[in-house]
Amino acid sequence: MSEHAPPTQESEASTGKSTPTQVTDGSTAIVRALENAGVEHAFGVQGGAIMPVYDALWDSEITHITMAHEQGASHAADAYGVVSGTPGVCLATSGPGATNLVTGIADASMDSDAMIALTGQVPSHMVGSDAFQETDTTGVTAPITKHNYFASDSDTVGKTVGEAFALSETGRPGPTLVDLPKDVSFGETDRDPGEPTPPPGSTPTPAADSAAVDAAVAAIERAERPLCLFGGGVIKAEACEAARTFIHEYDIPAVTTMPGIGTVPEDDELCLSWAGMHGTGYANMAITHTDCLIAVGTRFDDRLTGGIETFAPEAEVIHIDIDPAEISKNIHADYPLIGDAATVLEQVHDAIETPPATREWVEQCSAWKDDYPMDYQTPEDEPLRPEFVVEAFDEATGDDTIVTTGVGQHQMWASQYWTYKEPRTWVSSHGLGTMGYGLPAAIGARFAADDSQDVICFDGDGSFLMTMQELSVAVRENLDITVAILNNEYIGMVRQWQDAFFEGRHMASEYNWMPEFDKMAEAFGAKGWRVDDYDEVADAIEGALEYDGPSVIDFHIDPRANVYPMVPSGGANGKFALTEEQL
Structure with a gap:
């Protein structure tokens, strides 16, 4: 209706x-x-x-x-x-x-x-x-x-x-x-369509071949540095509980892909967060040094792997996926296991008789966390850091808060500096990288979420401008969503690449003609704030979360802020850069 x-x-x-x-x-x-x-x-x-x-x-x-x-x-x-x-x-x-x-x-x-x-x-x-x-x-x-x-x-x-x-x-x-x-x-008809039924032959077999499972299990049992890589397919298959049980039963560290964020709580001692181009240093180090990669529900896209020839170079690869077309498409699978993620993980779990000895490997992964922390500086005489804004929102909201994003630097900061603990709380555009995804996604998420859940959209100024007309829908429906615009007056990720690889020529990336988003929000009928300084952050967040309806906070952040770590396109995961000079 x-x-x-x-x-x-x-x-x-x-x-x-x-x-x-x-x-x-x-x-x-x-x-x-x-x-x-x-x-x-x-x-x-x-x-x-x-x-x-x-x-x-x-x-x-x-x-x-x-x-x-x-x-x-x-x-x-x-x-x-x-x-x-x-x-x-x-x-x-x-x-x-x-x-x-x-x-x-x-x-x-x-x-x-x-x-x-x-x-x-x-x-x-x-x-x-x-x-x-x-x-x-x-x-x-x-x-x-x-x-x-x-x-x-x-x-x-x-x-x-x-x-x-x-x-x-x-x-x-x-x-x-x-x-x-x-x-x-x-056209006239009186035919009831009945219950929805998929076409014949489209329902895959959930269990993997038992002989293939036995071969994969043998590789796990002899491994000294096993690592689980959980992709978005784990969440789609409702296999998160099976994944968490598996890593804790056998004390195996885990990394995720970006779509797999939330599969394992990121404050879990075995979780190394997500890997890839802007993943954590410790996740990428673990992938680089593992000798047995247990990959579940991932298509091994280029933003995860970097250079194919340098990805997990020491590892035997076990690939669990429901779609046989993904097996060895990008990364060769030594042990392909075709089936439902939860079912196959349980098959592998039950077949292991001699768990691998992982104590030293777990300690090494923990040491990498100390070696490559996700920290940043907040000098009072410099502009607001975006990482600070993301962490402030995380601290002010519950573990079941849903985060949506557009695409760009703000997307990376939202994925790096928020501690995700549950599946289906991270909602973003991954493979296509669609700017403008965040606000309409927040509207869809709001209708699907429980009333007790907060819905936060992190957006960039350029990304928000692409679909901001949907704010009218949020106002009309009185949706309780909060949009946090990390405004640097650039297409930030393009500017970062231009500085790194195009000698700083900011062709068509400077957006210093942005409107005043707080006032624009008010014109739509939403609540608007503008934040320029650290001491304004907490009050604005509190006000927006308490407001019963759509709100927009225009955070004017440091325009020089960049996203690190960074693996250059096609590079080796283990050779990530922490500064522009290292690219």
Whole structure:
């Protein structure tokens, strides 16, 4: 239902509305399919070709959140799915509505996030005629969806939508899309789509081959420096408990990828935080020196590995993944274990008879923490440090606080200086690196989160500018979210690279034309603060967290602040730089 709460039982009785939606045409079948899937929220923007579906939503208990832009709808749906563990739903009309979803669909594809997009389309007989607002949506989105569908029949469209929903969360998650010609949505039918069912053959076998497990276990048992690498797939598979049990049972240190943040509490003595280009020095040292890498639910992307030939150079690699296409795609797997992360971890756990002796290795990893601490200086005569802001928010909020971000330096600081203890509390754009992700993601996260959870969005000035129109949605819905803009008047990560690799030529990276974001927030109807000094930080954070509604704090930070450690692109993880001079 657009922009208003679901109908109460009293209002249903007085208006004669039925729940669930009675199937009379294609559009009501579409909505019934979503209801049968347990969908509670959907994000979208109205338009001509999708209008029949929106009309059917009028009688549904599904709460529809009208976003300011279709890209915002796709990011909100993506984040909703990340936090809730169920596929997010977004809707858009044909043509520009559908193409505006593309960035968010690509983002979900790169990060293996379950999401379903429903797009309107011109009537079937007009497809291919360059009709008003016609785009080949299935053609455009084929490379960035797990599968997409062109609905061709009103009798089957509901089942198709249910199948797309189920497929998005089956096996390795990912986005799906159903393109809905207007005549199919309008066409008469009384067929109930039933429960959502994935297509035959799409459900993978959860357990790995037992002989392959035995071979991998033998490698673990003979290892002297074993290390677990937990990726985002561990969280998606609800395998965090199995992962935590495994490392503590056998006293094996663990690192995560950025999408895997929260798999293991970062204050756990065995956790070395996350590895890769801007990961901790101690995580990258552990990867460089391990002799047995137990990698679970990771695709070994270049931001994690650096140079392929220098990644974990001394290690035998055990790779656990639900998707066989990821095995040896980037990093050769000596022991591939194809299956569900939780199931396979339990298989490996139960098969180990002689645990590796890891005491000296654990001590070495602990020593690296002391050697390469994540510390920084805060001179009173210099501008505000971004790391200080992140840590101040962390101290002021609970362990279950959800953090969303845009992309850039602020994203790295938010991932480095916040101590994450639970899965599904870190929500960001990883593989695609989408600036503007943070604010709409915070909106989606807010609808998925418990009321007791805080939702904090760390954004950069340039990133916030890309989707700040969604602040109007947060105000309209009175959403309790806090946006912390780490404002350095640059596209900060670009500026950092220009200083390091382009002789300091700041071509198109200086953003000293930024608006006053605190005043802009107030113009939207949100609460705004501007912070320039250390002694203003605590009061602004307290005020924003106490405010019952959307708030924006414009932190003017040191424009010279850089993100370290840093592994140069294609470099060796163990040769990370701690200063620009070391690059």
